[in-house]
Amino acid sequence: MSTVSLNGLSHTYENTVSPSVHPFSLFIDDGEFLVLYGPTGSGKSTILRMLHGLERPKTGSILIDGIDVTAAAVNDRDVTLALESYALYPHMSVRDNLGFALRVDGLPAKEIQARVESVTSKIGLIDILDAKPGDLSQLQRQTIALARAVVRQPKVLIMDEPVVNLVPEDQAETLKLVKDLQQEFKLTTLYATANLEDAKVLGDRIAYLENGHLIGVEKTEVAEALVASSSDVDL
């Protein structure tokens, strides 16, 4: 669990003049679920990519737990993208599908077992730890793919429209799952979406973006008013 400080952060893509993200500052508290909400091209994905290390900011700094990671390598940030790895391996049990990335990260077997069992017991998967993906429902498979990010216990979890390609019924289930996982494990989470309803379901706060500008950040209950009033904002 960690805090994130984005200070005067901005970004401009190569060979473009107009910034994709105009300078902004934002503090995300330990264990908070912040939703970056805005239409396509509003800059929400670029913010996540800067936090993740895929894009270098033009200005500003990124602090995780007070440590400046603006220029840190991807592997030195402890930021995980949910569904970073999509594949569930057919011959591997649920247990191994969840734990293998920890093995790659060099964790000892006991620690891997403890983490996998801790996560699966909290999300109702402990009884199927020895099942193979082929025996599972689509939703269970999606749950495992999401849980794979959680067992890594990253300082910051980021999600970039993870439900956008799911059928509506799976979208609702997955959103609930995302919310439950975040609440259960209190991971500091940033989630990008262009769907206000999703944002309202998920976030403790909603940061509203338009054309690369951070219009405002409000608690979820009042965010709708912020979005409604944004047409008055001069960008």
Place this chain on the structure above:
Amino acid sequence: MPAPSIHAVYRADHSAIEKLPWHLPLKDWPEQFLGGLPRGISRHVVRFVEIGDEVLAIKETDEHRALREFDILGVLGNLDVPTVEPRAIVTDRTTESGQPLPGALLTAYLDFSLPYRALFSRSLAEDTAGRLVDALAVLLARLHLVGFYWGDVSLSNTLFRRDADAYAAYVVDAETGELHDQLSTGQREMDLRIARTNIAGDFLDLQAGGIIDPGVDPLAASDRLLEAYNGLWAELTRVEEFSINERWRIDERIRRLNDLGFDLGELTVTTDVDGVSLLVEPKVVEPNHHSRRLLRLTGIGANENQARAMLNDLDAYRSSAVSGGTRLHHDHGGEQDPHRDSAGAHGFGGAHGSAGSPVELSEDEGARIWLAEVYKPLIDAIPNSLTHKLEPAQIFYEFAEHRRVMSRARQRDIPIREAIAYFIMDDLANLPDESRYVDSRQF
């Protein structure tokens, strides 16, 4: 029921694609339309259909992603990156009752390609894991050079073609990819991080399925990718500083790049302020150094290592043959051949030297004769029933190896026709067909 929208490339069979049952979810398509089952791990429903003389892979995915991937694959192809070729996208699909269905992306089946899982069941070669990973490292470096961030690097998202004693890797799933003018360090790092995790997962899964030896270390395999990639990337991109008196080291750099299969298209050489050092930086490096040379000389299309082996053979043949008056013995069965020496210099690393003062053939002339005397006799001798076993360039490589082993065992040069006959009977006929591997029920 409105007809779906089909956007196809010029060479796709538009009318045949139209006739497919687009009103049905892909998983429910009747067998009569299907040319095989999907392979490997996929997030999507994938099926194969046979249209004319082409097999197409159909992936059901949302329309936006299908369109995006169609475009990306097209651009990658134009950039000469090894990838499957897009054929069409289908949008506005509905069921008979009008319920919307996802879009579909159609790509051409890559002939003679194999998924990594199949290679482990078909090859007894040592270090198959290492060779696959090395091929993937080359592919990843090539993708990064053209500004492609893959986002889901894995053996599962790659197809492999045999390439002499190595493999050539092809992008088969670009759904998560992004094309940029130039990648950031972070994008490359992320691809490597994902690759490291996914490759370990790919191999752990093979172990769990009993497909590979438990002795293979999946983590070592994924670490090998990083090592191979980082070494190659450094050679392709790093700035070197030389003394102004060491210009020869520029040639060394170019030679090393050639050995790795790359040509130097553009090099920046700058002198430092004191005028004592040169800073040398490759600006444009192009892959397929050997493939391009072989194509130019012979018209044969081949993967890089196949081409390297053939060029070695061609060069050996050329240096052992002479132009001009010296008449040499021939190994076809008694006739005389002005281009072969009495030791049977016939390519395939054969013995060199001849009496008198031989004049080496020009490169073009040597290639022309090598093609007629060495390559074509082999390819023409392959019965039609066996042409689906391997690509011609791989057939040549396997034949050369077969002949070399025979010669060593019998302690004599094996005449080409004899060697061809043994190769076809003892080797090629026993190989599985690899031209179209579309059924993976066993996996």
